[in-house]
Amino acid sequence: MDVVVGRVAKAHGISGELAVDVRTDSPETRFAPGSVLVAKLRDGTSRNLTVAAARNHSGRLLVRFDEVLTRDVAEVLRGTLLFGSTDDLPPTGDPDEFYDHQLEGLVAELTDGTRVGTVREIVHGPGGELLVIEREAGGEALVPFVREIVPAVDVPGGRVVLDPPEGLLDAD
Structure with a gap:
């Protein structure tokens, strides 16, 4: 099952970095370097994006993906939903804690x-x-x-x- 883990808010800087609104309670796992997310583009297509780096900035994450190297490419992703799989989440271990x-x-x-x-x-x-x-x-x-x-x-x-x-x- 895939769930929304973020939404691309805008491009940040000139090197393809993206400001992402986080929609997951485990961003340190979802946006860890090497993680692969599925970007569902506005035209209905999807593509895999591999996290190269992520850092907090003004209430959002600034994320760099291996496949996004320029601001022009980053601008195309504005508004894109980012999905991750629930299969790779560890059990919470607490019966009163839920994803x-x-x-x-x-x-x-x-x-x-x-x-x-x-x-x-x-x-x-x-x-x-x-x-x-x-x-x-x-x-x-x-x-x-x-x-x-x-x-x-x-x-x-x-x-x-x-x-x-x-x-x-x-x-x-």
């Missing part, structure tokens, strides 16, 4: 079994993680991913159980 791709797509339901929606993505913010729930009734809800509000995660069963405080899931 983002394990949570995305799970049904979100209340403790009484009422379906609220589906987990669309996980946002990693400075205050902690948020589940972005695509609501059954339309729109989205941001749910703090803490045990008090998400008391159960059942990956094999395909669901997360929510016990939200009053007002958290109210429509805008």
Whole structure:
């Protein structure tokens, strides 16, 4: 299974370096030198890119790929999604720790079994993680991913159980 690990924001400098918005909780593994990512281009084609180097810069990663040697080539990649395989991820070793791709797509339901929606993505913010729930009734809800509000995660069963405080899931 392939999952999005980053999105190319823009070219950086003149030597083909790219500013990448990270979409993985293990960037040190995904963007390690020698790692191969699949770039899905806007024209529908794909190509493999091998990480040559990566470094943090202003909240993004600056990544150099072996196959991208000039700014012109880097500019073509603007907006491209970068995918990595889930097959090479080690087990978390903690039953209360999950990879983002394990949570995305799970049904979100209340403790009484009422379906609220589906987990669309996980946002990693400075205050902690948020589940972005695509609501059954339309729109989205941001749910703090803490045990008090998400008391159960059942990956094999395909669901997360929510016990939200009053007002958290109210429509805008």
